[in-house]
Amino acid sequence: GAGVSQSPSNKVTEKGKDVELRCDPISGHTALYWYRQSLGQGLEFLIYFQGNSAPDKSGLPSDRFSAERTGGSVSTLTIQRTQQEDSAVYLCASSLSTEKLFFGSGTQLSVL
Amino acid sequence: SQQGEEDPQALSIQEGENATMNCSYKTSINNLQWYRQNSGRGLVHLILIRSNEREKHSGRLRVTLDTSKKSSSLLITASRAADTASYFCATDESAGGTSYGKLTFGQGTILTVHP
Numbered sequence: 001g002a003g004v005s006q007s008p009s010n011k012v013t014e015k016g017k018d019v020e021l022r023c024d025p026i027s028g029h030t031a032l033y034w035y036r037q038s039l040g041q042g043l044e045f046l047i048y049f050q051g052n053s054a055p056d057k058s059g060l061p062s063d064r065f066s067a068e069r070t071g072g073s074v075s076t077l078t079i080q081r082t083q084q085e086d087s088a089v090y091l092c093a094s095s096l097s098t099e100k101l102f103f104g105s106g107t108q109l110s111v112l
Numbered sequence: 113s114q115q116g117e118e119d120p121q122a123l124s125i126q127e128g129e130n131a132t133m134n135c136s137y138k139t140s141i142n143n144l145q146w147y148r149q150n151s152g153r154g155l156v157h158l159i160l161i162r163s164n165e166r167e168k169h170s171g172r173l174r175v176t177l178d179t180s181k182k183s184s185s186l187l188i189t190a191s192r193a194a195d196t197a198s199y200f201c202a203t204d205e206s207a208g209g210t211s212y213g214k215l216t217f218g219q220g221t222i223l224t225v226h227p
Contacts, residue, residue, distance in 0.1 A: 004154075033214060042200060043155075043217035050213055091154065098204045098211055099143060103154040 002026075004104035006092050012110045013082055021077040021107045025094030032075050033093045033101065034067055043091065049075065082111045118201055118218040126226050131188040133221040135201030136181075142204040142211050144177055146186050149198045149220070158199075159186075191225045198222050 005024040013019050025032050034046040045059035049069045060066070064082075069075040079086055089108050093101040118135045125131055135144070143162045147155040161168045161177045161184065168175050174187040188195055202215040 031213070035217070042219035045214055045216060048214045056212075056214060089153070093155075098213060098215060099160055100145070100157045101147075101155075101202075101215060103156070105154045 004092055004094050004102050006090075006104035006107050008107060009105060010108045010110075012112065014112055015084060016081055018078065018080045019082055019109065021079075021090050021092075021109070023075045023077070023092030023094075023104060025073065025075070025092070026102055027073075029094035029096055029102070030072070031095045031097070032069055033095075034075070034077050035091045035093070037089045037091060037106070039088075046077070046090075079109075082109075084111050087111045118199075118221050120221060121219070122222040122224070124224045124226065125191055127191060127193055129191055129225075131191050131195070131223055131225070133186045133199050133201075133223070135184045135186070135218055137184075137201075137203045137216075137218075138182060139203075139205045140207065141179075142206045142209070144175075144184050145202045145204070145215065146173075146175060146184075147200045147202060147217075149200065155200065188223075191223075193225050193227045196223060196225050 007022045030051045032049045035043040037043050047067045048056040064080045067077045087110050089106040091106045093103045095101045141163055143160050145160045146158045148158055149155045159170045159173050159175050161175050172189045177184045198220045200220045201218045205212050
């Protein structure tokens with residue numbers, strides 16, 4: 001596609017449920033990033049994939065969070081046993097280098 | 113405090129005025145970038161300045177970088193109502209000139225331009 005696509009755009013879930021957020025990066029982009037943005041805040045780094053290298057998971061806030069990137073393309077961020085503090089906008093970005101990231105429109109996650 | 117702190121947190125100006133936003137950071141960097149965000153969703157890349165550069169221009173944007181003070185500023189000249197958005201700086205941190213491979217974002221400045 002022409003840009004980074006994220007789905008769903010909005011997700012409402014109940015506390016304790018698992019959720020999966022999807023990101024389709026720009027074709028050919030080797031790097032893929034997940035960030036989280038709480039209301040009115042900056043972006044919090046979660047995880048970074050670069051080609052076939054082991055991902056940088058240093059930003060994942062707990063072991064309830066995991067992500068994978070299949071075939072060097074689509075990525076899924078999974079949050080298990082969701083908590084209310086997980087409510088945020090989850091942003092995905094892809095790039096060819098760290099000099100310019102292309103962002104998707106994000107998934108607004110609301111945990112009730 | 114975090115890498116990439118920005119001030120002011122919010123800025124309100126009239127159309128035609130200039131807007132200046134500042135960003136401070138703590139570590140060595142390869143480059144510093146500015147992004148714009150409308151309506152709390154996806155960010156759009158505006159401009160990049162490398163660590164060996166001091167000033168860069170792009171249209172109505174002017175960015176400066178002072179690596180000795182670990183700070184940067186973004187100037188938007190002749191602002192328009194359409195410039196209303198949140199602006200974030202992002203740093204490509206490095207060690208020994210090697211990038212960590214990810215961008216660290218600041219908290220952002222909310223700019224409101226009144227018609």
